[in-house]
């Protein structure tokens with residue numbers, strides 16, 4: 001079991017701001033991680049580092065056994081699947097759904113004159129099928145709903161058969177039905193032993209799909225907790241991470257959280273009034 005990702009005392013600074021501060025994190029083969037934290041915690045910066053798009057200001061990042069700074073990132077990046085809103089914004093709205101997935105083979109976002117093998121076309125169709133959007137393959141990307149777009153982006157991120165797949169807030173902007181469809185699709189991906197290592201970034205514990213194994217909780221650029229989900233999804237760790245008193249509940253393989261009411265926080269107060 002080799003390390004897929006290894007962060008050793010990693011810090012990122014911009015001007016006087018410390019965005020990540022002494023982060024240690026180790027991800028191994030077969031694991032499915034969720035990175036949780038409030039706005040501004042440093043999650044996007046973690047994504048940039050883990051997808052070989054940024055170097056740390058201090059400390060070491062190793063990705064798939066290669067040390068950042070000592071590897072050609074252009075060789076490394078195809079081994080890392082990434083689906084993020086920033087990448088989706090670069091996909092031309094007039095591109096067909098099939099081409100959105102196919103063009104990932106060349107690491108481009110618009111089809112030009114590349115020739116694709118029948119094998120590639122077959123794989124793109126299979127991936128669209130796996131995310132229940134095969135019947136949209138001829139549609140233009142710009143005409144899809146947000147939920148459909150998210151699933152097409154994940155199919156695209158899997159096209160190069162990456163060893164690690166990073167999903168940066170895939171649930172953002174989805175309605176309840178869209179979120180639940182996405183969570184179910186990601187649950188199936190997590191259950192498949194042939195899937196790459198998965199890293200899901202989110203603000204919401206409700207978006208953690210079944211089958212996810214580990215959690216990294218971030219606040220103000222620091223790790224609040226890291227380890228098996230059942231160990232880190234405690235009211236104490238999550239309350240510290242989000243800076244408010246939370247009630248955390250587990251329902252089978254899903255989670256939910258809400259702020260405690262004033263009466264729940266101060267039960268003695270009720271008797272005084």
Ligand SMILES: Nc1ncnc2c1ncn2[C@@H]1O[C@H](COP(=O)(O)OP(=O)(O)OP(=O)(O)O)[C@@H](O)[C@H]1O
Nearest residue numbers: 014015017019037038039040041042043044045046
């Ligand atoms: N280039 C920069 N210069 C200064 N501050 C920065 C820079 N990039 C990010 N930051 C700050 O670092 C902090 C962490 O940013 P980051 O985008 O990683 O957080 P995040 O957890 O992804 O937040 P969100 O959930 O809102 O997307 C934020 O306070 C952000 O304003």
